[in-house]
Amino acid sequence: MYGTEQVISGTIIAGPELEPIEGYICVNKGIITEVGEERTYSSNIIAPCFVNAHTHLGDSVFKDPPLGKISGFRNQRDLDSLVKPPDGLKHKILRETSYKTLIECMRSSLLDMIETGTCAFADFREGGVLGVAALNKALEGLKLYSMVLGRPAEPELPPQAVLDEVRRILLRCNGLGMSGTNDLDLELLEEIATCTRHSKKLFAVHAGEKDRSDIEKALSLEPDLLIHLTNATKRDLESVADAGIPIVVCPRSNFITGAGMAPIAEMLEAGIKVAAGTDNVMLNSVNMFSEMEFMSKIFSIEDRQVFKICTLNGSFIMGSDSTGSIKKGNKANVMILNGSSNNLTGIKNPISGITRRARPDDILSVLHS
Numbered sequence: 349m350y351g352t353e354q355v356i357s358g359t360i361i362a363g364p365e366l367e368p369i370e371g372y373i374c375v376n377k378g379i380i381t382e383v384g385e386e387r388t389y390s391s392n393i394i395a396p397c398f399v400n401a402h403t404h405l406g407d408s409v410f411k412d413p414p415l416g417k418i419s420g421f422r423n424q425r426d427l428d429s430l431v432k433p434p435d436g437l438k439h440k441i442l443r444e445t446s447y448k449t450l451i452e453c454m455r456s457s458l459l460d461m462i463e464t465g466t467c468a469f470a471d472f473r474e475g476g477v478l479g480v481a482a483l484n485k486a487l488e489g490l491k492l493y494s495m496v497l498g499r500p501a502e503p504e505l506p507p508q509a510v511l512d513e514v515r516r517i518l519l520r521c522n523g524l525g526m527s528g529t530n531d532l533d534l535e536l537l538e539e540i541a542t543c544t545r546h547s548k549k550l551f552a553v554h555a556g557e558k559d560r561s562d563i564e565k566a567l568s569l570e571p572d573l574l575i576h577l578t579n580a581t582k583r584d585l586e587s588v589a590d591a592g593i594p595i596v597v598c599p600r601s602n603f604i605t606g607a608g609m610a611p612i613a614e615m616l617e618a619g620i621k622v623a624a625g626t627d628n629v630m631l632n633s634v635n636m637f638s639e640m641e642f643m644s645k646i647f648s649i650e651d652r653q654v655f656k657i658c659t660l661n662g663s664f665i666m667g668s669d670s671t672g673s674i675k676k677g678n679k680a681n682v683m684i685l686n687g688s689s690n691n692l693t694g695i696k697n698p699i700s701g702i703t704r705r706a707r708p709d710d711i712l713s714v715l716h717s
């Protein structure tokens with residue numbers, strides 16, 4: 349609500365360290381103007397909204413392929429047959445989908461993000477200039493921070509034509525999100541990365557998803573952001589840490605594609621900033637509660653760290669210091685959870701409660717600014 353101050357009481361998951369305190373927050377014109385401690389009888393839990401740091405929203409046109417029926421899906425060749433450009437099943441279906449349907453399906457996923465407590469996302473958008481325009485159209489009027497990373501629609505064209513398209517894409521979005529260094533000629537990728545840097549936009553790339561064969565090549569491109577690194581070795585992670593490149597992990601996606609378990613604890617230990625994403629909408633919903641629950645139960649990482657990976661670390665990657673945590677002066681992107689819902693009542697530790705068991709239906713309201 350603009351122009352009037354709102355005061356919300358409850359247990360606040362406050363500050364960058366996510367410290368639960370009993371008290372209130374004041375919100376005015378979309379900014380948190382005060383965080384105060386006081387005894388409260390409210391069962392509300394006030395938590396920062398999620399940042400979904402890696403999605404492929406175009407996949408919203410193609411949900412839940414019959415994995416069991418794609419023979420041997422859980423191996424590398426069949427991951428390629430599903431998602432590798434240009435002939436993976438997903439890309440064939442995207443080519444056959446009308447522009448209108450694509451926009452409508454992506455819009456539904458964006459609305460689902462808002463309903464499930466996400467305030468910002470970073471998307472790898474296929475389909476070149478038109479693909480980026482479709483997502484920009486789907487975003488119209490929605491209060492979501494977006495980082496749209498496009499890619500050339502026809503990378504097999506002569507390099508000059510590809511680079512021309514790259515320049516046109518860069519005029520319309522935040523940067524480039526390339527599928528991987530094994531999928532394209534490395535020289536062309538180097539030119540694309542240089543072109544992206546000249547435009548002062550972001551260059552991101554998948555690496556180390558099914559094996560580590562593309563990690564060194566990806567690092568040679570000096571990317572701003574790496575996705576996956578599921579099969580990275582300790583030495584790879586040291587190189588990533590030395591280069592100061594953040595990583596977005598996608599645990600549910602890696603599980604379903606059989607890519608393995610990302611060494612998240614080792615990434616954190618190496619000092620790498622780690623965020624998380626739900627990856628392909630084809631494989632997973634955009635619901636970050638599911639990602640948190642999965643991560644907290646499958647990996648040996650503290651719940652607080654999981655929560656940070658899904659909020660504050662994502663906002664760092666999005667280049668926003670003023671969201672991702674609840675503190676004075678930050679933008680009010682918060683969700684109010686019902687601490688006395690049948691699901692959450694009786695939880696002893698709000699951080700563990702939210703990380704391991706909270707669900708979208710525990711949300712009473714979401715403030716986006």
Ligand SMILES: [Zn+2]
Pocket residue numbers: 402403404472554575627628
């Ligand atoms: Zn991806």
